Amino acid sequence: SAVISQKPSRDICQRGTSLTIQCQVDSQVTMMFWYRQQPGQSLTLIATANQGSEATYESGFVIDKFPISRPNLTFSTLTVSNMSPEDSSIYLCSARITLGAGETQYFGPGTRLLVL
């Protein structure tokens, strides 16, 4: 199994500012991902965080708005830039562990962001 921690757990921010969310995994993982969960909704994939190269973004998400870093196999950051109230969501980090023929994707506890 894997334990994933995120910092901060929650924040209240003013519009126009930026917030960087940190994700730490307790073991080395190949694949890390960032998701957004808007209030009362399901999860939407923002991007795949690639170690040593640029993240791969899903349709509707761009690097200028959501820059991602992945400096090593256990850590990643997501920045929400130039925030607006529409960015109020839970942001979740995820990592996939592959063991033999099995794999499991684990999720962090999420960062609750409220933009005023």
Add this chain to the structure above:
Amino acid sequence: SQQGEEDPQALSIQEGENATMNCSYKTSINNLQWYRQNSGRGLVHLILIRSNEREKHSGRLRVTLDTSKKSSSLLITASRAADTASYFCATARSGSARQLTFGSGTQLTVLP
């Protein structure tokens, strides 16, 4: 965009009864996974079923997968109040990254 749709959106049952949730998806997949999310908490991985499998069991959970109909079901037997949560199916794309795309979720309430 969301690939999966789940039904029902909400389900309320009595403790001891079985709960069945369904998930449909649109494209080919590598595997399908089910997750639970308690209110305000993170996601807990429940079970994974591969595209070449038709049924899988884990404790009180039974998952089926019909790739011809692009659908899956999650059955929770002998439900407990502690099973109250949102349940999501997530399909893993083909390819090495196997990104997960989540369904809309089913809110299950188990009444004591």
